[in-house]
Amino acid sequence: MPGKTIEKKNIGHQVFTVVMWAVGILMVMPFVMMVVISFRTQGEAYDPIFAPFTPILRNYEQVLGHVNFLDWYGNTFKTVIITILIRLAVTLPASYAFSRIQFRGSRLIMAVLMATLMVPGETTMVPRYLYFSNIHLLDSIWVIILPEISEVFYLMLMSEFFRSIPEDLSEAAKIDGLGHLKILLTIFIPLSGPAIATTVLFSFINIWNNFLDPYLFISSIDHQLITPALRFFQGRGGADVPVQLAGASVATIPIIILFIFTQKYFVAGVSSSGIKG
Amino acid sequence: MSKTRLSKSARRDERTAYLLILPFVLAFAVFKLYPMLYGILVSFWKRNSLRTRASTDFAGLENYITAVKTSTVWTSFLHSIIFSVIYVVLVMILGFIIAVLFNKKFKGRTAVRTMFYMPYVTNMIAVGIVFKYMLNPTHGPVNALWRVFGSTGPQWFNSPMLALPTATVIAVWAALAFVIITILAALQDVPEELFEVAEIEGAGRMQRIRYVILPMIAPTLFMLLTICIINSFRNYTTIVALTNGGPGTASRVLSLQIYEDAFTYSKYGVASAEGVLFAAFIIAVNAIVSKVRSRCLERL
Known part of the structure; x- marks a missing residue:
């Protein structure tokens, strides 16, 4: 039985x-x-x-042969790389301070940062447009990069990671007379490979897939990024279905391949943001 | 160590901390926080034509009154709510079920997981192109199932009734991975012994979910609920990619209304007022959720 x-x-x-x-x-x-x-x-x-x-x-020839295709790919890569570099340069020190140093106002600042996470970009598109227009930022990749560098999500991700680094390590370094900046540079950053990998991966995917901001703020066709540019193959007078799908493939496949090879960091990033966020 | 020396080094630490957070906080204040507050200002200014685009004339509550008196604002708000409710319910329930199933070992689990995660990293515009092809009512592969039986099948994006729910379900398909991954991570933290004890005590599968899994991962579920509610209102791209608000205005959500008021009719003041009300609504919903959360978690 x-x-x-x-x-x-x-x-x-x-x-x-x-x-x-x-x-x-x-x-x-x-x-x-x-x-x-x-x-x-x-x-x-x-x-x-x-x-x-x-x-x-033929469909791929038509997509890749678009006069502005290289511009869109180039702009997207430029935006992604510059954003990641500045984002890391700004977020790593801030995360260190929030996770390892006690200072007055840290809770208040953190609360303000977290509160803004509740406000979707959709609700603020008008003032953002007007403001970026006032400061002459529209229609360049900097209108995407500058607001992206201080994303609270990455600050939380990195702070959470720094908190998991044993206290003894930084205490020992302090006794040796190392300052905070030295500790950050020589101990914390070399240890944060996985968190940096997650940040790079997420930044890449998010900026690549971002539609709303470049669509709102970039008007010249040759300044556009790849995802909003897909719209140029659609709609009235747009290309036929197979060409549109070729465009969709060209905009999707690089990300999917990247994702398949880096899934580990991706999963780590999502789950830490969900649980501790 | 004397007290003064300690406080001196603490003060030095503090100064270092401010320097370390300065670049982040500065960038945040200039490019993220200020534009949000600026929206509140604009909502009180008379900026409702191209000519008055830079006006700072005080409008009082005029823009807010115009906003709440416009009937399309209310219908698009209703559409946003419908989208949000369908989205949150489906993404949470399906995400939970799939995560529980993925927690069991089976052949090729890693590969199947990757399949479930792929939609999450795909941009919505590409998704829109593919689904508009697949759901083409006359020739599309999905309606081929109906054509076998000699029927034409649902009109999907061409149907005023179905356009919004169809777009919502596709948004769920794209977002599911986030919920699955988060719940899976929480499930992995549930101690194995708990399941064993439950099994020995003769708990069935449903009972195990109700009395072991749910209480253990409740904090994660509430966190997810908050994030999913916020994300459900980030739907401008989804709607533009799939229906563009149509047919007619059948799937026009509030973000499309704001966009149109501002960038088609140049009513920046009114559109900003709508944005402020929209943000306030989302914050209020989250406040309610967090109230419910603390009450529920107390009871567990």
Whole structure:
């Protein structure tokens, strides 16, 4: 009799495995369709997904051949890299101070920082637009970079990581006469590889996928970033469906590949933001 | 060590701390906090045409009165609420169920997890292009299921009834990973022995969820609830990518209304007032959630 229940359990487990795989494949079906259809002609776009066809590169030629395509990719990379560098330079010292030094006002400042997390960018798009226009920031990548450098999310992520570094380490360094800046540079930063990796990865994904801000603040087509630029392939007078899907693939695949290889840091970042945030 | 020396070094520490946070706090104040406060100012100024774009004439409550008297503001607010409720309910329940299932070992679990996480790192504009293709009512692959039975099937984004819920479900598909990952991390902190004790005491699967899992991860769930509520109002991109507020105004949410009032009709003052009210509403909802949270967590 016990043998039978084990067998029953096994069958149950196999069904469970199959169902999980099926739902997983359903989740990624849109990506499969995106890639497959992007290699078809317009006439074949709505043929069944598994129907045989001869793959063509014409759609990608049209996307990559757009006069401004290199601008969009270049602007996006420039924005991502500059943001990450300044963000780290600004966030690492602040996180150290918030997690390791007691100072008056630290709780109040932290509370103000956290409170702003509750205000979605959607509710402040008008004043941001007017203000950035007043200070002549519109239509350049700096209108994206400057507001991005002080994101509270990364401050929390880094502070949380710094708190996990044993107190003894910094105490020993202090006894040796090291100042805070030295401790940060020689002990904390070399230890924070994983947290820095998470920051880099998240910054990359978020800035790459950001639509609202560049759409609002950047008006020249050659100053635009890749995600809002996808709109130029859509709408009235836009390209046909396979070309649009080729554009979507070009804007999506690099991020997905990056994500697959760095999933560990990604998961660590999401879960620490959710639990401790 | 004498008392004065201690306080001296503490004071030096304090000065160092201020210097270390200065760049962050300065950038934050200039590029994040000030624009928010500026929105409150603009909402009290007479800036409701291109000509008065830079005006600082005091308007009193005029902009707020105009905002609450505009009927499309209320319908778009209602659409935002519908979006938010469907989004939060679905993302929390599905995320919880899937996380519990992922907590069990099975063949290829890591690969399947990656499949569930992929939508989260994809930009909404690309998602919009793909789903508009898939949900094309006349030729699309999804409605092919209905065509087999000789029916045309749902009109999705062309249907005033379905456009908003369809867009919401796609937003859930894209956001699910966040909830799954967070709950999974919390589940991994639940001590294994608790499950064993529950099993020995003869608790069924449902009872185990109700009496072991839920109380253990309740703080995480409330944290997630807060974040998901805020995120549910960050839907401008989703709606623009999928329906652009249509058909007609059937899926127009408040953020689209604000955008249009400001950037189509140049009513910056009114649009700012709408933004302030919208932000105040979101903060109020979160205040209620945090009240409920402290009451619920006390009881556990």
